[in-house]
Amino acid sequence: MVEEALKKKDNEVEEEKGENEGEEKSESANRGQLLSDASCVPGDIRYPNDLGILNEARVGSEEIIDTLYEVVREKVKKKPKTYRNLARKDYLKVAKKRKPRTKQRKKAIKKQLQYLKRNLGHIEQLMQAGASLEGLRAAQYKRLLVITEVYRQQQVMYQNKSQRIDDRIVSISQPHIRPIVRGKAGTSVEFGAKISVSCLDEYAFVYRISWDNFNESVDLKDQIEAYKSYTGFYPESVHVDKIYRTRDNRAYCKERGIRMSSPRLGRPPKNVNPSQKKQDLEDERIRNRIEGKFGTSKRRYGLNRVMAKLPHTSETVIAITFLVMNLETLLRQVFCTKLSYFLENYTFLAANINYDYEWTIFNKNSQLLLHNQITK
16 A cells, blocks of 8 residues: 555656646747847948048147147247148148059158147147146047047058058047948948847847947847847747857757758758758848848938937937837837727728729719710
């Protein structure tokens, strides 16, 4: 009797474990689709070049010299020479040419570096004479810091005969903007913030906004975990671009039973399975939704050129734009739901429309028959 009772208890425990495992499997079943991609949001700056940036920095340094000289005008009788008219002529001599030669461009850059170096030296002399940076406006002080960094970067690139340097400044007014190399036709390099976006059920969420370039594939794991924390389960499939299809991301998705929309690594097979080919084509069609989100945000909501000047205001504009897009999507879904409910419960509208349509056709046919009889 004791053995039978123990066996019954063991069976009950095993049945409960089986039920719990079944419930866990049903709860952990993957559902839904996650779309992820990255794009660049251009800022409101003109296309930069080294000569133009140096000329803008030189003009800004001349304004700072004028401000500081007014403070020590009584102590320093003679104003420092800046040769601003000659410097502008040297700049326009090359800037107005449609296709200046490399030697001419380098010579012009060298001259602008010399003018800027002289102006920075004059600023130090005025500070030694009694002028203080506290007399500058906040915008002028910030511009002075930017001009000093621009001179250092351009001097290093000129001496090393290179076109690349870390944290390169491409705008005096917006020094936080960096060049984002995209490699696309028409716009290989864009200047603005790079955003990483994930799309869930026609709603787009901004995951990261960065002014420096980054590899968006490193965000995929965190986006999947954010999807799980929001919905309670992992997505059934992840639709991403080629750059996301790394070995690390593939292994991560395989461990969690997530299908990644991509062909297998390695050499493509000679005989492609028609069902797999159809599935790959359908995955690419699904991934086009997030590309459409980027197109809508830039064409309809003004993200093709962000007019805000400060980094935090630009980030606010980007976030609010996607918020408005999601609100419009929600409003459209609510409107369609209400409309379908109204049409289902008020069938007399369909009957009236059908009656009016048939009556119109009847009138047209009767008029045509009458017209034929008269002509005969």
